[in-house]
Amino acid sequence: MTEAQDRIDACLIGELTAPVDPAIHALVAHILDGRRPLAVLFYGSGLRQFDAEGLFDFYIVLRSLSDWPASTLARVANHVLPPNVFYAEHDIGGRRLRAKIAVITLSQFRAGASPRSQDTSLWARFCQPVRLVWVRDAEAADSILELVRQCVVTASGWAARLGEGSLPAAEWWQNLFARTYKAELRVERAGRGTTIMHGQETRYAALLQPAWALGGLESIETTGSVLTPRLGQGQRLRARERWDRMARRGRWRNIARLIKAAFTFKDGAAYLAWKIERHNGFRLALTPFEARHPLICLPVLLWRARRVFIGGMRG
Known part of the structure; x- marks a missing residue:
């Protein structure tokens, strides 16, 4: 184990094992209902600030898709375009808590964390702080640490190649986060990518140089903790050309994921409308018929929200 890996792991282990509100553990227990996946990861805005009126985000990591109950069609969909997403709500301590749950296999997670991945969505999320709120055993915990570490290394590498100068x-x-938000179809307002670091600047700064080193990137540190990665212009040019291709595909991929979520979610059309209004301010205003029959009404719903989607496609 290298010094760089030691430094990264010390930070990540502290984050993964940090306590969360007991209501989160109770919510996860209801979601699992006795099932034993490899792990459950808690991340996102609900981790940054507990909000009982919001939506808590979880990833359930499986050894195999067959380890989680789902229809054959749903498993095929998860194999083709992971992850599958569903909604759950439970009354915990007199409050109704709501959750968005993504289901993914360990091998899918590994592919999404890799620097070879054509999809930014996984490593961009899990280079951020995350909690391991349920884990099957020590071996599963080690696997999750390895993958979260890889997400940090992959993200840092893209930060170096897409940035410029010192x-x-x-x-x-x-x-980097400004780029990743533009590389996905996101319904959040512009500037959302800069808010996720608020209060965590020291954490990100501590991870950058060891993550570069672990990824094979040399760097120079000068006065005021200014960092310069050793990269040639040819390396940057090739990386940016690849990024542009990934960004174009990523926006279409996320359109497909949003549409898929509208059907894998219970009340999925209502979730989609809530998501857009919460983050963009645009009110989709579903009729009762549209809420009950999202597939029939999908062309109308997409047309009504076209400005949001076109804005996302333009980055």
Whole structure:
């Protein structure tokens, strides 16, 4: 184990094992209902700030898709375009808590964390702070640590290749998150990518240089913790050309995921409308018929929300 890996793991283990509100553990227990996946990861805005009125985000990691109850069609959909997403709500301590749950296999997670991945969505999420709120055993915990570490290394590598010049560590990350939000079809308002670092600048700064080192990137540190990765212009040019291709495909991929979520979710059309209004301010205003029959009404719903989607496609 290298010094760089030691430094990264010390940070990530502390985050993965940090306590969360007991209501989160109770919610996860209801979601699992006695099932034993490899792990459950808690991430996102609900982790950054507990909000009982919001939506808590979880990833359930499986050894195989057959380890989680689903129809054959749903498993095929998860194999073709992971992850499958569903909704759950339970009354915990007199409050109704709501969750968005993504289901993915360990091998799918590994592919999404890799620097060879053509999809930004997994490593961009799990280079951020995350909690391991349920784990089957020590072997599964080690696997999750390995994959979260890889997400940090992959993200840091893209930060170096998409950035320019010499910058403080936090700015390399800020530029990256601005890019990842543009590379996906996101319904959030512009600037959302810069808010996820709020209060965590020191954490990201501490991870950047060891993550570069673990990924094989040399760097120079100068006065004021300004960092310069050793990259040639040819390397940057090739990386940016690849990124542009990934971004174009990624927006279409996320359109497909949003549409898929509208049907894998119970009340999926209502979820889609809530998601758009919460983050973009646009009210989709579903009729009762549209809420009950999202497939029949899909062309109308997409047309009504076209400005949001076109804005996302343009980045």
